[in-house]
């Protein structure tokens with residue numbers, strides 16, 4: 001169903017959802033690779049997994065579904081040096097600018113995160129996208145917003161990029177909101193299947209910023225995101241990690257929401273909620289081994305909208321991170337945007353009827369053990385923060 005099938009549900013305020021996308025995000029060029037390793041003797045060249053397709057097809061579905069007309073269009077601007085420098089060192093910013101001026105392009109910092117000539121400008125526009133979506137929510141132009149930005153941001157460290165991320169889009173937006181809107185307490189909920197190590201590192205010593213990462217245990221990076229990693233110094237307790245075992249599906253994710261995410265956010269009482277929205281825990285993703293389907297992204301988004309309504313006047317920004325199945329990411333993204341906006345496109349996920357019947361969708365005992373440990377660690381940590 002296209003266009004005319006779109007109907008609004010719920011109170012009118014929920015249709016005040018911002019949508020941000022820019023064609024330049026599809027022009028960020030990661031080139032040829034054997035998935036994510038450099039093509040080499042024995043490894044046939046293929047597309048890089050972090051390709052434009054997963055995002056452009058999500059943007060296409062928002063357009064073709066008819067949803068886009070009912071969302072408030074937000075335009076990005078390039079993040080300035082000042083915007084970037086609140087989070088990143090000048091050494092990193094200058095290194096990216098220098099490589100970006102090379103016609104052969106460069107790498108963000110770990111050897112598997114390539115970018116082409118001009119890649120700095122697209123990454124600055126990506127950071128400026130999350131920033132402008134945040135500004136629109138903070139100044140009341142919209143109630144909440146989805147920023148479909150690229151390249152992603154949650155692995156980027158203050159001094160270098162990694163994991164396909166050049167700049168920490170979410171952190172840059174948070175710091176902008178602190179400077180320009182006086183925001184103090186912020187929660188970052190990261191359900192990308194990979195550990196939000198960059199965001200966690202940036203805020204490890206900051207008791208005003210709660211980071212919650214739900215990820216596949218030691219998928220990427222392979223040395224961070226344990227239950228026991230909970231912040232440093234004054235920030236002990238401000239980081240919560242739920243490292244789910246491979247094979248986790250809808251049951252494990254929803255249980256994590258009930259036992260870790262909701263009680264932690266209710267205790268922390270943020271003034272603003274940011275979601276690092278990756279869809280790479282999806283059942284078809286080539287960079288993980290999880291079983292999540294679109295209805296769980298819908299439910300997690302709805303429950304986050306409810307938390308934002310209860311805690312912070314609805315202020316919620318979703319910033320796109322990973323998700324590497326070109327055919328499945330659009331359906332997960334559509335479900336999230338529908339839940340965020342209260343709109344219904346009438347388009348069903350054609351994969352889900354099969355995948356809901358896969359064995360392992362219900363929570364398994366070994367998954368429950370991890371969630372129980374994370375629940376206890378989160379409660380202890382918040383107590384240490386004095387909350």
Ligand code: ZN
Pocket residue numbers: 192193194278280321322323
């Ligand atoms: Zn990811």
